[in-house]
Amino acid sequence: MFSNHVTRNVSAYCNGELSAEESRRFNEHVMACAKCRAQLEDIKLGVKFAEQLPSFSAPENLWSNVETKLGTVPTRNYLGSGFGTWRFQVAAVAAGLLIVATLGIWLLRRDQTPVHDSPSWQIQRLGGTLQVGELSVANKGKMSVGEWVETGKDSNAQINVASIGQVEIGPETKVRLLQTQPTEHRIELARGKMSARIWAPPRLFFVDTPSAVAADLGCAYTLEVKESGASLLRVTVGWVALQLKDRESMVPAGAACETRPGIGPGTPYFEDAASEFRASLTKIDFDNDSASTNSALDVMLSHTRKRDTLTLWHLLGRVDETERGKVYDKIASFVPPPAGVTREGILSLDQKMLDLWRDQVEPTWAVNTTIPKEVAEEFWRVKNGVTRNANDLQKKLTPVVP
């Protein structure tokens, strides 16, 4: 029954032990159930840790110790009629060589031929030219782990992200599948443009780019990577996290964020922010000249609206203490800090105070969009088990998500 919690199946889901139908129902439930989603996050973490378990090599002298103790046990040789110990050793060496040769041939063949047994996603050409590995795809094909997919000029294609969503790639785009398993689906976007619609719990789908990693938090977005390796993320539904090492930007619907190689994600901003605000932000994010950065901050603050506190919030931890004071004052002018949160605490980046204040500030970043009635109704039907077909809901979301 759809409405039943799926907590007992979480490990089986993460370990790929559920059938396709069971996985689909699991995904549908987790999308709508905060309790099971939290459980999934915990178990996913446990699975990640368990995957780090190494194997150990037995000590070299183990056999001699075993053999010594076996010394008292009578032994005979029955492995093959007439086979003495030396013959067995010769046979063992020959078998070993055969295994090595077989393995070598297998590895060689694996490099030369497409591996259709490895996990793959379906891909469909929508227009123009599409190449998967060395092969041109006329209509539908598959992209396996490690294979590059490239579109030509004026071309585009659609990729099914396992059973959790879809990605459409635009002209002159180069992308490859890095990993696909129940706990993580990951692609690399080397250049070009893609738009993604993901219908799955947060942090299941990742896109590696030359300058950051985009982590899906349940959303729809476009991501463009230029030849220089710089990229631009624009979020249309939900949230996306952009990350490079310890630098992270959380980008909500209606906002965008640029990235640069060697620097990582810049600061997210709402796309309807003033042009002066955006130009100043680019200087702050990517200009090394501190004098220019200082004046840019002043210009930016003079063009800040209430919802631009999204940008200021990220800057709190990125600017020096003097500038942080200016940023604090601006945010406080829109959303005063709650009781227990002090200016000194925020300037010293006290995490508890930051969390308390963020709870007050974050609602101002919400996008003022109305979900169409038919989508809301379909969501209700899925959530309440009237239908189990999340794909229908995804189709109805399509007109909402550009």
Added chain:
Amino acid sequence: MMAEQIVNGRVIAACQQGDRDAFRVLFETYKDKVYSIAVYSVGGDRAIADDVTQQIFLKLFTAIKQFRGDSEFTTWLYRLVVNACMDERRRRARLLPFGETVPMKTPAAKRPQEKQYARAEIANAVQLAISHLKPKFRLPILLKYVEGMSYEEIASVMGCSKGTVASRLNRGHGQLAKQLSHLREHVFGEE
């Protein structure tokens, strides 16, 4: 996988007849896997694991005559391994609580601000956490992640249902996540 294919019916039949060379084939095929489970099961003490592994193979040498082929040989073997590890743990628990002499290094997990956390240190922390799990939660994790078994195979080795395996793995994964939550950023650090 390929190595395990060497251990066919002929080798097992030869072992059952007391053929030392055939037994060597068996030993070479499974020694690392058996030793790995033993290391984790006895809390990381290599000397004890060495001893337990020897005992398992000695027992295997005599008990293999009882293998009738009713199940996969690997299932039968790992049942023996699991029982031996449980017996050893119970025996030693009467003498000295496990964990007090565990030589596994406590990782530098108190430094969450480090940008990069050495993979080896994470593995070490996981080993330590695994050793603190109850055997009924630890063994399914070892069979899953060290031996690469499916739930069905684990159920067969442990003599329980697939549902019980799923439930125990849930508890085991959950406890690992709780014990190691301070390292979350290091395993998800590449996102």
